[in-house]
Amino acid sequence: MNEENLIFLSYASPDREAVIGFHASLQAAGYNVWMDRFRLKGGQAWDVEVKRAMRKATIIIVFISSHSVDRRGYAQREVKIALEQLKDRLVDDIYLIPVMLEPGVAVPDQLADIQTVGLDGQDADTALKEAIDEQFSRLGAKIAQVQADANIQWTDSIFEDKWDGLPGYDVSYHLPRFTSSEYPGIGEISDVLRGWLQGEIMAQRTVKFDQSPDLYSFAESRFSRQNSWEASYGEPQIRGRVLSIAFSIWWNGAKAAHPNHHYQTFAFTLDPVTRISELRDIFADADAGFKCLQSESRRILLELDMDGDTLSSDWVESGTETWDDFTDFLFAADGLDIFFPPYQVAAYAYGPQHVRIAYELLADLLLPLYAQLLDATYLGAAHRNTPWDDAASA
Numbered sequence: 001m002n003e004e005n006l007i008f009l010s011y012a013s014p015d016r017e018a019v020i021g022f023h024a025s026l027q028a029a030g031y032n033v034w035m036d037r038f039r040l041k042g043g044q045a046w047d048v049e050v051k052r053a054m055r056k057a058t059i060i061i062v063f064i065s066s067h068s069v070d071r072r073g074y075a076q077r078e079v080k081i082a083l084e085q086l087k088d089r090l091v092d093d094i095y096l097i098p099v100m101l102e103p104g105v106a107v108p109d110q111l112a113d114i115q116t117v118g119l120d121g122q123d124a125d126t127a128l129k130e131a132i133d134e135q136f137s138r139l140g141a142k143i144a145q146v147q148a149d150a151n152i153q154w155t156d157s158i159f160e161d162k163w164d165g166l167p168g169y170d171v172s173y174h175l176p177r178f179t180s181s182e183y184p185g186i187g188e189i190s191d192v193l194r195g196w197l198q199g200e201i202m203a204q205r206t207v208k209f210d211q212s213p214d215l216y217s218f219a220e221s222r223f224s225r226q227n228s229w230e231a232s233y234g235e236p237q238i239r240g241r242v243l244s245i246a247f248s249i250w251w252n253g254a255k256a257a258h259p260n261h262h263y264q265t266f267a268f269t270l271d272p273v274t275r276i277s278e279l280r281d282i283f284a285d286a287d288a289g290f291k292c293l294q295s296e297s298r299r300i301l302l303e304l305d306m307d308g309d310t311l312s313s314d315w316v317e318s319g320t321e322t323w324d325d326f327t328d329f330l331f332a333a334d335g336l337d338i339f340f341p342p343y344q345v346a347a348y349a350y351g352p353q354h355v356r357i358a359y360e361l362l363a364d365l366l367l368p369l370y371a372q373l374l375d376a377t378y379l380g381a382a383h384r385n386t387p388w389d390d391a392a393s394a
Helices: 013-028 046-056 066-070 074-086 124-150 184-209 286-302 313-318 359-365 368-373 387-393
Strands: 006-010 032-034 059-064 096-100 153-163 168-179 226-233 237-239 242-252 260-270 273-275 329-331 335-340 353-358
Touching (some): 013 032, 013 124, 046 226, 168 184, 168 242, 184 260, 184 273, 242 329, 260 329, 335 359, 353 359
Parallel strands (some): 006 059, 168 226
Antiparallel strands (some): 226 242, 237 242
């Protein structure tokens, strides 16, 4: 899949012909457009491929009509996924673009706060292209500004490998290549990441030694008899003199009931370049630090709105019992992000979960070294009179 500036088209199937017109216009204008009608191949797991394309998309265009509003089909699920991903975007990012296909249709409540194309007699095709161009311009400027502020640059490189067997494999990953005049050792971070990624690729290749012609046949489509594994990363996060990065991992075994998705995170100090492997290492009092992380994570998870439902308190508590439950973390600009894979704190259907804990709650608990590295020295006192203050003596 060509992933650069990918534009995903979400629509209800009765609107396919109308959307094909937009697809043709965008393609002719040189945009990289993903529409199931043209991208899915025979034998592919369409649900997996749709979610994969949405995850990689820079922009998702949602076509609204009486069909998409009234129907309870996949178009609505795609909107939900897009809105979830929107939470991690900047407020002014034009990530989700609703397009009205017919007049008089009420905009769904979930999209009411997002500027809609095609209203008030707009030329929808022209307005859509202008919104897309604006997003690409903002995206480039945003990344350039982040890199300039931190004096750190990165470029993306892609590795792909596949082999046709019984089963076969199709694997790929994205790798950031870091450079910096201020932090000359930063290239070592790319080396560490590449070593981990190549190790994962080598593990996938061992299927060559474990062929199963009794379970698979070359008469089947290649997609139904191959293991798929891919890793892509979100924008590197820089807080103070700490760089963090989260990889989104998708793995789907041949003939598996469903794909698996989780996050793998890495955090590094920049001068000198070292890896922060465990969260417990950043706290002056590991017990008090754990109590804070546990209490806040549970509170946030139990307050999540899961389509009118909430997560099970038993599941959340069992998935946040020890330090081993807090192994994937990222130091974002506004707080500490903690990632939980499917099944750890919620059912598979809810997908992976993540929480963000404000640095103000953590500052007084950090070792002075890490408070300085994270520019959190003067953020303390917010946690006082909270349950974890006396954790060490409990």
